[in-house]
Amino acid sequence: MKKTYNIEEFDFTNAIKRNVIIIGSGPAGLTAGIYTARAGLKPLLIRGNEPGGQLVTTTDVENYSGWKGTGPELMMKMEEQCEEQGCELIYGTVKAVDFSKRPFKILAYPDKTFIADAVIIATGASARWLGIESEKKLQNRGISGCATCDGPMYRQENVCVIGGGDVALEDAMFLTRFCPKVHLIHRRDKLRASKAMQKKAMQKENIIWEWNSVVEEFVGDEDLEGVKIKDVKTGEFKTLDVKGAFLAIGHSPNTTIFKGQVDLNDHNYIKTKPNCTYTSVEGVFACGDVMDWVYRQAATSVGSGCMAAIDCERWLAEQEN
Ligand SMILES: Cc1cc2nc3c(=O)[nH]c(=O)nc-3n(C[C@H](O)[C@H](O)[C@H](O)COP(=O)(O)OP(=O)(O)OC[C@H]3O[C@@H](n4cnc5c(N)ncnc54)[C@H](O)[C@@H]3O)c2cc1C
Incomplete structure (x- = not known):
């Protein structure tokens, strides 16, 4: 049976605090990491239990522009680039979040607590x-x-x-x-x-x-x-x-931990506002397969990861004014 986590029972006094926390290390999350790091936001990225995301489960990737090679190689390069640009990548899996007020709270296994001014969700989806x-x-x-x-x-x-x-x-x-x-x-x-x-x-x-x-x-x-x-x-x-x-028997978006925290659609994908990555909660952004039930490609995930980082950077700047 899956353990359920009640975030209110955890002490956040010594939580790790960041401007931006990115959840997920697939193409969307890593791209958001590259862009937010380059914007000087010192992001932290929580990898999840599938570091590199879905593409590490495949062999040749033949449709990603400029790339000839395997999925794991591509994801290793994305991860290297993300770290080189200054994003901190850590191992861990998010078990619960509290987006009811800012700063947002995140609880990750093994028992780590985080506080963030903004969160980018990039937890992807899994093929059934x-x-x-x-x-x-x-x-x-x-x-x-x-x-x-x-x-x-x-x-x-x-x-x-x-x-x-x-x-x-x-x-x-x-x-x-x-x-x-x-x-x-x-x-x-x-x-x-x-x-x-x-x-x-x-x-x-x-x-x-x-x-x-x-x-x-x-x-x-x-x-x-x-x-x-x-x-x-x-x-x-x-x-x-x-x-x-x-x-082709369906995909399940990895959104269980976000139920009741951000709006989801009828198929449990995260709802975003038209033409951007804003979710129903100000300061929480979503990108990649977790909000895209139509295209579900590395290229589109990278694209929306970039959008989420830019949306997030601009939103944080507005909060300072
Ligand atoms: C077999 C296969 C082959 C494919 N081949 C291609 C291809 O050739 N070309 C192409 O363009 N696309 C391909 N795709 C699709 C492509 O892999 C996806 O569209 C893309 O990986 C989505 O990226 P993403 O970053 O949104 O999510 P994902 O790649 O799904 O990554 C999700 C990330 O979130 C993390 N995560 C999940 N839950 C949590 C949590 N609770 N806490 C912390 N982290 C969490 C996971 O660890 C993972 O790192 C393929 C997919 C599959 C399954």
Whole structure:
């Protein structure tokens, strides 16, 4: 069972005090770190339990401008640059926050307390996985949580998409541009996706609909060689001859600790004001996948990390006047 933390029970007398505290060390948080450090704000960044964020779980990153290499290498360079510019990076995971009044309070594991005039939230989102054993073994060896990112690596290969919502159909249609066959595996006989999206997808001749089907096993030793599926109505099994499998069963934003502190949307992403990174609480900013359920890319996260830092710097300057 997860331990719950009541921030009021902790003593903040000796808390570490900073102008700006950034929560999260993915592309958004590290970029916010670079910009706020260069603005002389002496930021402190709390890495979380996935230092470097989602990109450390992938191999080649082929769509980040100016970069040719792996995800972990890219994130190591971003982290180096962030530290070189003067941002202090620490290990720890935020367990509770109090944004009800300024300065804001942050409690991080292992039992560290922080006080900040401004906070930048960059805690990202996590792709949902099926959780079956063979999936863990072949993750990033044919199984991916991001068709936009990894799809083009499967040019001229048959692939499958698992899901039935808008994202699944969008992913499938994207993949039809360069994959001969795209199997769409959906556990029901009706899609959750919007009618407009369904109409477009139904027109694609190379989408093969695997209705009422669930993944039983991802097949392969080193790399994915096929996907065994079960028809839940007939109980029959068959194995799809695919080299790539794309999970599109949703993302969960890492916002549990912010519930009741900043406004979230119906899908628990942090709400920001139009064209900026201001949240519902003055002095708290959000960037990257934690507030972006549409684009979810390294480039867009870096972009909004930069915006959050600039918004934060300007807001702090206004408070001094
Ligand atoms: C398998 C895979 C492959 C991908 N490939 C590409 C690609 O090729 N190109 C591309 O552009 N995008 C790719 N993406 C998407 C890209 O990784 C994300 O869009 C991007 O990482 C989002 O950045 P972020 O900084 O918002 O959040 P994240 O990268 O999710 O980072 C979140 C950070 O927050 C921290 N955190 C979370 N909770 C807490 C807490 N309570 N306290 C402190 N810290 C916390 C975590 O430790 C982590 O450091 C891929 C994603 C996946 C899953």
